[in-house]
Structure formats: C-alpha cells, structure tokens
Amino acid sequence: MTKIYEPDMVVLQDISFEVSKGEFVSIVGKSGAGKTTLVKLILGLEKPTYGEVFFAGENVSELDGASLQNLRKRIGGIYQDYKLLPAKTVFENVAYIMEVEGRENEDIEVEVPKVLEAVGLAEKTNNFPDELSGGEQQRLAVARALVNQPDVVIADEPTGNLDPYNTYEVISLLQKINNVGKTVILSTHDREIVNKLGRRVITIEAGRIVRDEPKGRFII
Amino acid sequence: MSFQINFKRVFNFALSDFSRNKGISIAAIFILITTTLLFTGLFFLHGISDFLVSTIRDKIDITAYFKSDAVESDILTVRDDIIKVSPDVRRVEYVSKEEALTAFNKRHGESDVISRALSEVGGNPFLPSLNIITNGSPEQYENIANLLEGDEYGNLIEKVDFSEKRDTIEKVFSITSGLSRFGLLMGALLALTAAFVVFNTIKLVIENSKEEIATMKIVGAANWFIRAPFVIEGALFGIAAFLFCFFATVLIVFFLSRGLSVILPGFSLLAYYMHSLWVIALIQLVSGVGLGVISSYVVVRKYLKI
Numbered sequence A: 001m002t003k004i005y006e007p008d009m010v011v012l013q014d015i016s017f018e019v020s021k022g023e024f025v026s027i028v029g030k031s032g033a034g035k036t037t038l039v040k041l042i043l044g045l046e047k048p049t050y051g052e053v054f055f056a057g058e059n060v061s062e063l064d065g066a067s068l069q070n071l072r073k074r075i076g077g078i079y080q081d082y083k084l085l086p087a088k089t090v091f092e093n094v095a096y097i098m099e100v101e102g103r104e105n106e107d108i109e110v111e112v113p114k115v116l117e118a119v120g121l122a123e124k125t126n127n128f129p130d131e132l133s134g135g136e137q138q139r140l141a142v143a144r145a146l147v148n149q150p151d152v153v154i155a156d157e158p159t160g161n162l163d164p165y166n167t168y169e170v171i172s173l174l175q176k177i178n179n180v181g182k183t184v185i186l187s188t189h190d191r192e193i194v195n196k197l198g199r200r201v202i203t204i205e206a207g208r209i210v211r212d213e214p215k216g217r218f219i220i
Numbered sequence B: 001m002s003f004q005i006n007f008k009r010v011f012n013f014a015l016s017d018f019s020r021n022k023g024i025s026i027a028a029i030f031i032l033i034t035t036t037l038l039f040t041g042l043f044f045l046h047g048i049s050d051f052l053v054s055t056i057r058d059k060i061d062i063t064a065y066f067k068s069d070a071v072e073s074d075i076l077t078v079r080d081d082i083i084k085v086s087p088d089v090r091r092v093e094y095v096s097k098e099e100a101l102t103a104f105n106k107r108h109g110e111s112d113v114i115s116r117a118l119s120e121v122g123g124n125p126f127l128p129s130l131n132i133i134t135n136g137s138p139e140q141y142e143n144i145a146n147l148l149e150g151d152e153y154g155n156l157i158e159k160v161d162f163s164e165k166r167d168t169i170e171k172v173f174s175i176t177s178g179l180s181r182f183g184l185l186m187g188a189l190l191a192l193t194a195a196f197v198v199f200n201t202i203k204l205v206i207e208n209s210k211e212e213i214a215t216m217k218i219v220g221a222a223n224w225f226i227r228a229p230f231v232i233e234g235a236l237f238g239i240a241a242f243l244f245c246f247f248a249t250v251l252i253v254f255f256l257s258r259g260l261s262v263i264l265p266g267f268s269l270l271a272y273y274m275h276s277l278w279v280i281a282l283i284q285l286v287s288g289v290g291l292g293v294i295s296s297y298v299v300v301r302k303y304l305k306i
Helices: A035-043 A065-073 A090-101 A105-118 A134-146 A164-179 A191-197 B003-020 B022-058 B072-085 B097-108 B112-121 B138-149 B163-207 B210-218 B223-263 B269-275 B277-303
Strands: A003-005 A009-012 A024-028 A075-079 A152-156 A183-188 A200-205 A208-213 B061-066 B091-095 B129-133 B157-161
Touching: A009 A035, A024 A035, A024 A164, A024 A191, A035 A075, A035 A152, A035 A183, A065 A075, A065 B210, A075 A134, A090 A105, A090 A134, A105 A134, A134 A152, A134 A164, A152 A164, A164 A183, A164 A191, A183 A191, B003 B022, B003 B223, B022 B163, B022 B223, B022 B269, B022 B277, B061 B072, B061 B138, B072 B091, B072 B129, B072 B138, B091 B097, B097 B112, B138 B157, B138 B163, B163 B210, B163 B223, B163 B277, B210 B223, B210 B277, B223 B269, B223 B277, B269 B277
Parallel strands: A024 A183, A024 A200, A075 A152, A152 A183
Antiparallel strands: A003 A009, A200 A208, B061 B129, B061 B157, B091 B129
C-alpha cells in the first residue's frame, strides 16, 4: 500500500504487513516516518493512494459511511493528544462510547465506574478533562478505548506527552489489554518502551518498512 | 435501541452543552433575538405601509353627476353596469338630488349666507350622482373611467369628476406601487443579511466543537448521533429567542400603540397585532427556531466530512 499526499509527498511506500488476532505489535520510526498516517489509514480516516487496507477481511477504503463507523466502533483508539471530549465529564467521556454503541443505561451505570476504577480515575468521575493531569487524561483515553471491549486497540504515540511514571502506567494497561486476548497496535518512537516489551516490532523509515521482527528491538 | 432512548440521549447532550456553555448560548440567543425582532419589525412596517397606501387609495374616488332630469332607474342601471365591469369595486353609492340637498343643509344648515343663496337659486340645484370608490387598482380605475366617459351614457351624465385629478391619480399609483416594491426589496435584503449573521454566529459556536466532532467521528458515532445535539441546541436557542421576542412584542405594541395612533389616525397597532397574532408568532418561531436549526444542520455537516 502506498500513500501520497498531493502533489508528490510520498508518506508511505509499498507497505505490506499483517497483524494477527491477539498480537502486540509496535510500529516504530522517527517523527514524520509515517506512523500516524498508517494509523489513520487503518481507521479509514485516510484512503491509500495505491493498494488496500483490510480489517477483519473488509476493505476499509471501500466501506460506506455507516459501515466505516461500525468498523471504528470495533477499534479502541488512544492518541498522543488524547482526543477527549472537553465539554463532557470523565464519566460522560467513557459513557459516550457506550451510548454510541447503543448500550442500555443500566449497563453504562455499571461498566463505566468499573473501567474508571481499573485505570485509577474513580475519584475523578465528575471532573472535566482540562481538570486532569496529562497522565490522567491519557488514562481516561485508555478507559474510553477499553470500555466497549473492542477487538483491536490502536495507540498512536500514547506516551508522547507523558513522564516516565505515567508512561509506565499506560504501557502496563496496554499489556493487560493484550493479556486478555485483544490485539494491540502501538505506534511509538520511545526506544525504552519497545525494548522492554520484547514483542513484534515493525520499523518504518522514510515511509518504507525496513524491519519486521517477531521479537524486535528499537534500532534506527 | 429504541428511538425514545436515543432521542433522550441526544436531547440531554444538547441540554448539557446549552447550560455548560452559557456565554456562547447567550451570545447566540442574543443574535437570534435581534434577527427575530427585525423580522417582526419588518412585518409591522409592512402593515403600516399597507395602511398608508390604502388610506391614500381610498381617497381616490370617481363621482359621476347625472343630468338633473335623469330617471333613478337609469342611474341604477349605470350602477349595475359598473358593478358588472368591476365586480370587486369597493363601493358604488347612489346619491339622489334630495339626499344631496339634505347632506348639504346638514353641513351648512346654520350658515345664513348659504341658505339665502340657495333660496335665491330656487328649487334643488343639486344633481343626482354615483360616488364610486375603486379597489385601488389602476386597471379598475381605467375601466370605470372608460365606461362613464363612453358614448353609451353621454346623454345621461352631466359630468364625471375625475378628469382633473387623473394625472395626480396616476402619480399616486406609481408612487405607492414603487414604495411597496422598494419596501419589499429592502425588507428582503435586511432579512437576508440578518439570516447571514445568524448563520455565522452559529458557525462560530459550532467551530468551538470542531475537534469534538472529529473525535466523535473517530470513536464510531453515527452522523445523526453527532449532529442531533447541535441541531437540538440550535432549536433551543431559537425557542429562547422566540419566547423573549413574543413577550417583548406584546410589551412594545402595548406601549407604542397609543403614540402611533396619534401620528397615524385610524391605525391601531394593537388591533393590527391582535389581528395578525398567529402570523407574527409564526414568523418569530420560524425565524428563531428555523434559522437556529438550519444553520446548525449545515455547519455540522461541514465538519462531519471526515
């Protein structure tokens, strides 16, 4: 698959890889290597210039609006800039995902406190995102990504704005998610995290995959 | 998931956004109030100008004086012919010689000079007449004039009192219809400008939530689920503006009515308002809620294209 931004900026070139169910894959590369574009392509936020992206057998770029939204519901996203809903409280941010899914109010009342407890935000239920620290905001984003128990969690530079302690917390949460059988795709340029994980690493340089190792290390 | 639960959800989203962003909500409502009051004002102006035009046109009448020996039945035939030519003529009144004299005496009964002059003339010097008030259209005026001036009644009619005023009448017609056209054009321009201002205010309000809309899209929310709270919020702005304007109009009409009837004798703002109450309420509701809803719908659509 190749992605070119008009007129001639090649961001990703001849990329091809497959992620199996239950895998923990780190996509590493320098800033600007094309990691975020890759995440956008998986979520259908961008379309490939050439080639195709498949999610569970479905060609993402050929899905219509409603099917694309259904696909996005099956993916929990965690982003460097958190992408929280600033006008909603911590509780409402997580509840929103369940509401989008059409879950019953009773379920929401039970599940949201549970997941907030799991990420250590039980005390902040009624706070707004801008009243939280960076680490707390990212944990809220993790809670949001987990609450619907999606098939896949995609984390795009989730620790980019966090201190080492909060980084550790977030990565531990991702490992826990993977341990219960969920697929995790982590895009990062944090050498220490990748080396500590000891899982599959796909290395991107200048838009091309230069390494894909089952127990990889961060080598750039 | 039932429609009821979904509607309750999006309604609650709208309500909490509305109350949490008080500053923005108040600004949007204020703009909608200004626009709605402007629309209401234009409606009242339309009523006043209609009243003025019809007052002027009411003064345009034609009087046909018949010969002194004309028989009443002939005069009534002419009247019927006029009604046949212009069925929607406003009024055709037959005034006999006697009625003309009585009316004259009533008006000048106490003046010695005039009663002496009358007795000097001897008998009844007045002519029987038909007093015609048209519906104000130049075509009708023309039709009646042609009928009365034609050869058919030449031997019955002494004179038709309008020829001298004809130029003036044509001028009045052209001025009043010109004024109506100008008023309509200015009103439309003002209304368009106001609608544009509302649209841009709502755009600014929603622009604040641009990132939020993108996030909702990324987490898989359906378009209607994202859009509905904004549209409902637009409707809430409109309802608030409508309620304010409705009561403000009642107060304004109540206080202005007396003063205005001094400037415009015969025109009662209060009566006009009561008569057009439902139309005015509809205009206010449509301009408030309609503009709020349509603007929100269009603006969110722009940000939903992800």
